[in-house]
Amino acid sequence: MAASKKNQTINDQIIISKYMDYVLEQDHYPNSVYKFCKDNKIKEEEFYSFFGSLDNVDNAIWSTFFINAMTAMNNNDEYGAFSNRDKLLTFFYTFFEILTLNRSYVLFALNRYSMPIENLKQLKDLRVHIKDFAGQLIKEGNEDKSFKITKNPLSVYAEGTWLQFLFILKFWKEDSSPGFEKTDIAIEKSVNTIFDLFDNTPLNNVLDFGKFLWKEKIKWN
Template sequence: MKNTEVTQEKILDIYSKYVLRNNKKPLNVFTFCDEHELDESQFYFFYANFDQLEADYLKYFMNQSILLISKEEDYEGDDAKTKMLSFYYTFFEQLTMNRSLVIYLIGSDKNNLDHLKKLCTLKKEFQSFIKTLAISQPLMESQNENMAKIERFKNKGIEELYWGHFLTTLKFWIEDTSSNFEKTDIFIEKSVDTSFELFEIKPLKKLVDLGKFLFNEKIKNNS
């Protein structure tokens, strides 16, 4: 395979088979490449190290899930909650098909998921997806600087809340021992429904509206 074109997907495939057979990372990039007849330069063209490569798996599963649901005929017309449910079901179906690999990647740290470096890239991808759902309030050009700061704070809060929900669902799936992971499906349905009632527009919008009211009253009183 040396001196032939090697794709990113090929390296991911070779690496996944290695860690599942050995239950550990290769000793170093040199031994990994030598064993699989790769040039080190071919590996380093895509990744700086094994940690970066492992993080790419999770991002890959997420991107594939978003791509799949976006191709559904009614996706564009679906509301935010329906899109969220479609994403969760598709994403965890992807994980289930690759459960052994995912458990290897994050299973041993299941009680500290939010501290895993390999989830940083995943978090960025997930929060970008949340923004596409238009759950956050768009910033209007007419808003003054203080109102814009309130909106940005609210939007960031929504993204962090949903990221926390995502991590909770991931932890639930890791620990799920039910047949065909049916309890995870139930958890997704109930928790997403609840999250849209607790996290979403009504309570947060009321809080922001109250902030705007108090800010405007302060301006009036000081004028």
């Protein structure tokens, strides 16, 4: 067993796992690739065969969360028959379940810097993934619309989905409800609002969602 562990083949997922453990156990980020590799008994050339820098690992962690969520959804035989609304709901529910499983690391990562904008840099690749996913859903929805005037601009709604994700992420960070049940409510109301806008029937759910956000904003303050 000892020999097997010593000769363990290094790959990107092993590096990511060791990196997350390092951050939580040391209560700080590694100061250099050299330090990280030395403490984890990884050769530097092995690290650089997968990542060009520690910043690349930060971004890859969030991409891995996304990939794991998509894999879980696509492994569900019923997912392909879902409406686009239910696909987005399923994505957010699944993604935030994964974040909850890694909550200690995620909260640490999102509070790394005092300037919020600096903490968002690690989400650069995730932003591309989410906008691509949303764009595909919007494209599919537009194919069902007969007239050009009723079709929705892909880039606008894709960016809107990303902003929606950032709102839910902030909400989840602050959520102290049992089982993060209020985050589930926020996901449901926000997705229904987005799709009501998408389907040009926004009024009731937009007002409902607005009331919900206002109540939660008061609680935050």
